[in-house]
Amino acid sequence: MKKVTAFVGSARKQHTYNAVCKFLSSLQSFGDVEYEIVRLSECNLVTCRGCKLCLDKGEEFCQFKDDRDLLLGKMMASDGVVFASPNYSFQVSAIMKKFLDRLGFVFHRPRFFGKAFTSIVVQGIYGGPKIVEYLDFVGDNLGFNVVKGSCITSLEPIPDEVQRKNNRILEEQSIRFYDRLSQPSYPVPTLFKLMIFRMSRTAIARMLNESYCDYTYYRDKGWFESNYFYPVRLNPLKKIAGNLFDYTTARSIKK
Ligand SMILES: Cc1cc2nc3c(=O)[nH]c(=O)nc-3n(C[C@H](O)[C@H](O)[C@H](O)COP(=O)(O)O)c2cc1C
Known part of the structure; x- marks a missing residue:
């Protein structure tokens, strides 16, 4: 039902x-x-x-x-x-x-x-x-x-x-x-959605701290370490792209 x-x-x-x-x-x-x-x-x-x-x-x-x-x-x-x-x-x-x-x-x-x-x-x-x-x-x-x-x-x-x-x-x-x-309800994200997730989570991890509830929400969900919002298997290309989105976001914040 x-x-x-x-x-x-x-x-x-x-x-x-x-x-x-x-x-x-x-x-x-x-x-x-x-x-x-x-x-x-x-x-x-x-x-x-x-x-x-x-x-x-x-x-x-x-x-x-x-x-x-x-x-x-x-x-x-x-x-x-x-x-x-x-x-x-x-x-x-x-x-x-x-x-x-x-x-x-x-x-x-x-x-x-x-x-x-x-x-x-x-x-x-x-x-x-x-x-x-x-x-x-x-x-x-x-x-x-x-x-x-x-x-x-x-x-x-x-x-x-x-x-x-x-x-x-x-x-x-x-x-x-x-x-x-x-249908199965947890689709593999498009490259664009993956980019938005990775850039947001990296920015939140770098710019916020425990006094912000966006930070604790992401932390408690395990999103600072996960591939995406929910468990998905990324193909090699998306794995590389995901890491690149994290890396470039982290670098741009450091500057
Ligand atoms: C205040 C108001 C503004 C509206 N603006 C538009 C509009 O910009 N474009 C349009 O096509 N219809 C517009 N309508 C018409 C409504 O979308 C239409 O009548 C619709 O069926 C209303 O839904 P309802 O029957 O569930 O009340 C407007 C109606 C109202 C009352």
Whole structure:
């Protein structure tokens, strides 16, 4: 049984919510999947004040107690996660953005490895595909295995042809997502991802110390010594490249 949680960033139970329902019921038709839909508009999420305590000292130092940890727990307990948002002024909705800002510290201390992620954006006319790219980038940086998201169009009245196209897009996306849910979930990183990991971990090891929680997080996970965020076998070329990324980063910091 795979567990999927969808986070919906629209206050209405309309097109974004319906698209998520369509996606999830199609997903369920392929196998044993249980799901939960979380409407972010019904959650208690404060607006980040930018004190950066979560980044520097630890998320437990945030002065606000809202549903952040509850929602993080739901993500952690899922095999797959969906972020869905309407296109508001060429971006995600404010409700979704508030949620993403509350997760900001996870970009420093990623944790959702082995889990699948995808996004659904609903637009009236245009601008949605860029938001899909943005949400997929967010998912990637939280540590998820990202399945390319999709954008559907909801300008009313929705012609039958557009509705059929929307349904087809969501169905195809659910097939890709189900595939990812069923596959081994710890892929070998691309050279680019390997570079980002090695440069970050070397910079953190050299520039920070035990008083920074990014440092202790990386140290406790064994990331100062590991090949990557999770155990992977690197081919000889990537092994050499990884060492080179560590070496050049360390050298540039020494100077
Ligand atoms: C404040 C606001 C801003 C919007 N901005 C855009 C936009 O920039 N581009 C677009 O194509 N649609 C835009 N829309 C249309 C919504 O994306 C569209 O109506 C969508 O279906 C809303 O999702 P919902 O049905 O789940 O509420 C906007 C709607 C609102 C209310």
